[in-house]
Amino acid sequence: MATPALLRAAILVVSTTASQDPSTDAAIPALQSVFETDGDGKWDVTETHIVSDDAKAMQQQIRKWADTSNNPVNLVVTTGGTGFAISDITPEAVSEIIEKPAPGLVHGMLAASLQVTPFAIMSRPVAGVRKGTVIVTLPGSPKGAKENLQAILKMLPHACALAAGMDSRSLHKGGVKKLEQEAGVSSSPAAVPSHAHNRGHTHNHGGHSHVHGHNHGSHAGHGHGLVRHAPPEDAPPATPLSNDPSLGPTRRNRASPYPMLSVDEALGRIDEFTPGSVEAERPVNEDLVGFVLARDVYAAEDVPAFRASIVDGYAVVVPKDSTTESKTLSGIFPVTSVSHAAPDEAKVLRDGEIARITTGAPLPAGANAVVMVENTVLHALTEDGAEEREVEIRAANVRDGDNVREVGSDVRKGQLLLRKGDKITAVGGEVGLLASAGVQHVTICRRPVVGVLSTGNEIVEHTTRPPSMLRLGEVRDTNRPTLLLAAQEWGFDTVDLGIVVDQPQTLEQRLRDALRQVDVIVTTGGVSMGELDLLKPTIERALGGTIHFGRVSMKPGKPTTFATVLVKETRRSSFVGEGESVVSSGHSTRRLVRTIFSLPGNPASALVTFHLFVLPALHKMSGEHTRGLPRVPVTLSHDFSLDKERPEYHRAMVSVGADGVLRATSTGGQRSSKVGSMRGANALLCMPAGPEPLKAGVKVDALLMSNIRSEL
The missing domain is CATH 2.40.340.10 (MoeA, C-terminal, domain IV)
Structure with a gap:
């Protein structure tokens, strides 16, 4: 049997979170890029699918791809669920349906990882063959999955050809050297994928990853809670463009390596890579103002819930035969009861009787219309003179239902009140509408929490020294209070992250701490071309983040930088507001995207770029349809x-x-x-x-x- 021109591959993502919201998945494009860039043109990714952390769902999908007699896939790679968490069951589920284990592939992945850190022993991959299909389980983080796949990808065409039924004698003709040459690998030590030790390495635990930093002996790199997986040195898309601070000023870039983007291109990348909104449940009260609804809201009860008077006057009984024709009511009627707006049980009204009634009060049983007080005359008082005993009515054109607000005439139970995407305002009456219809809680898009950090050895608190007492080179911090107030003015909660000096380990640790506190980090300074401009290197090299742009063709704000970093949420976020509960997917551990905006240090540049770039991202995360400045x-x-x-x-x-x-x-x-x-x-x-x-x-x-x- 000849090897097919293109081998068919399938990617199975195992993630409860991604199965509920596919937009959160980054593993499929990451693995597709490996097949395209490192697969020597031998692969065609024909199938992708996402399932929850459920053994039957995994097995069913793999069987669908492998067991078919009509062109089965040659390779299935799964990503996620290979760690030690309770929900991590991918190795067990896959092992049950593998017919031939392939421990060599597992060893190859582990050997590559062990070149970086002993923590590779914490990984639990499995591999094997079912029918004619090779199956390999990869970690859950996109970078970890890429690294493991790259470690064995060159050998997989050979494995797939044998599994598909190719004669091993003819395939092996020419010896191992010929096979190595065809695969583009070598039996020398260089064949093991190498990794620079100034990078971090990640291992997957429960479809998520812990960081084990190896930044030239820095112990601050462990930072459990950050998800990252360093790419191999020869992977062009993930190679850091930033300076390596350890190389010193003589080997730094003399010109920015980041492409110059237009403002529109930069805004497009922000929209593409900024995470969407997170749903949360909040009580209906005045604190709801400013939030965007994540789901449609329906009335919980009728408004009004009873037949109510529209005017002050007298409830009367209009004969039923006058429903379609007006009737003149005149004469003297006894006042048998009083109905106020306060809750009460009114006496049943009979024909020939009337009841005094106030606006908004329920109609007494038996009454079907209200005559305004202006159309009546007091005729007789009670013996003590305190109440009306008889009232003369002089009203023409009275019909059944006159001056009566019927049940549900304002709002019907189950009626759509507000739509998903509507914003609750302080002047639009939305809170009053919800309250009147008995709605107690609504699902909203949670507003992101913004942290602001100033960087630079020269920056001091603006209150640090008396006027004219600054030391040579010191600059008062104006950016941080300005940006904190700007974010608050637009309705966002903020965290003051303080000032950090231009020192790699200190900056790294401060950013790690901030990533656990806020959704969006805004930094100022440290993004230009100086030897102490450390934001880009720290984000790329220490945090394993992705810089989506590092220069924008604009004035002011040319060095503005936008990046994302994955973090692991292991418990309820401290960002949840008072009275607010996040609508959970039921998965105890999630990978979350955190955004970092590194703005220029000059004050005008910082405020301009905040409004131009940060604000649209905040609006997207808040569920706003209209984003940025009007x-x-x-x-x-x-x-x-x-x-x-x-x-x-x-x-x-x-x-x-x-x-x-x-x-x-x-x-x-x-x-x-x-x-x-x-x-x-x-x-x-x-x-x-x-x-x-x-x-x-x-x-x-x-x-x-x-x-x-x-x-x-």
Whole structure:
């Protein structure tokens, strides 16, 4: 039997979380990239599937791929559930259906991992053959799965060919050297995939990973709770572009290795890699304001729940034969009861009797209409003079149901009140509507918690020293309080992460601690090209994060950096707000994506890039449909100079005059370090690059940071 031109591979993700929300899975694209980049053109990934941590579901899917007589897949790789957690049952489930164990493949994966850390002995992979299909279990973290697959991928075509029925004698003709040459491997020690020891290594526990840092002897690298798996040195997509701080200033990059992205491209990557919203349940009260609903909300009861009077007056009994024709009620009637809005049991009203009633009060049984008090005259009092005994009614055109609010006439039980995606406001009446319809709790999109960290040896608390007493080189921290207030103004809870010095291990540990406290980390400083600009190297090399962009073609804010890091949640997050409970998937351990925005250190740059890049990500995580600053066209009130090379986000004041025209005025000098340029600014003007100034009267787009001023 000849080896097929392309071997068919299938990827099975074992994850309860991903089975409920496939958008959280990163393993499938990671493994597909391995087959494409390292598979020598021999593989075609034809099948992918996600199942929960359930043995029967795993076995059923593998049998579907392997047991079919019509073109079965050659290779099944599973990812997840290979650790020591209670829910980790992938090795046991797969072992039950394997017909021929393949311990050599397991040894190959473990040997590659043991080149990095002894903790590789904690991994529990299995491999083998069922029918004509090779099956291999991989760790749950995308990077760990990639590394293990890369360790054995060169040998798998040979294994698949034999499993599919190829004659071993003809396949082995030419000896081992020929097989090694065809596979592109060597029997020398270099054949074992090597890993740089300034990287971290991860092992999978329960489909998730612990970090074991190997940063030149740094003990701060253990950081259990962070998920990462260092890629091999020869994997181009995962090779860090950042400087290696251990090499010293003479070997650092002299120009940024990160591609220059346009603002739109950067926003696209933020939207692509920022995680979606997390559902939580909250009680219906005033604290609900600002949240976006994650699910439709239906009325729990009728409003009103009883037939109620719309006016102050008298409940009457209109003869049934007058339902369709108006009737004049006149005469003197005895007042037999009183119905107030307060809960009470009113006396049954009979024909010829009336009951005094107040607005909102329930109609007495038997009554079917209300006559307004303006159409009545007091006729007689009780003996003590305290109550009405008889009232004369002079009303024309009275019908059954007049001045009566019927049961459910405002809201019917089960009626859709608010839709998924609606935002609860303080002025829109949403809380009142929910409360009136008996809704006690709603499911919302939890708002992310934002942590702000300032970096730099020169940065000191703004209250540290009296005026004019700063030491040479010291700079007061203005970015952190400014960004904390900006996030709070947009409705987000914040955590002050303080100031950290430019020292690799200290910065790494501070970021690790922050990743356990907040959903989004915003840092300022340390993202340029200096030898002490450590944010990018720390994110990539120490935390195993992914930098999605490191430069943006804009002014100010060119070195803005956006990254994501995987963390492992092992208990209920401390981020959950008061009265709030996260809607759980039922899985005790989840991999969570944390976002890091590393903004420039200059004050104007930091605030501009926060509004331009961080705010849309926060809105996405909050479930908002409209993200970022609102955009409006404005007219320039004077000439504006342009940057010749980069588009500029010019700080400006936008106001409206009596003619209704929005006009923009510059706040002055726009140097990125000039914090005064933000004073009074309520908008960022989207100015194009160009050699000549834009003249007064030209229209441009403005991104509004706060309310428009009135010139009146």
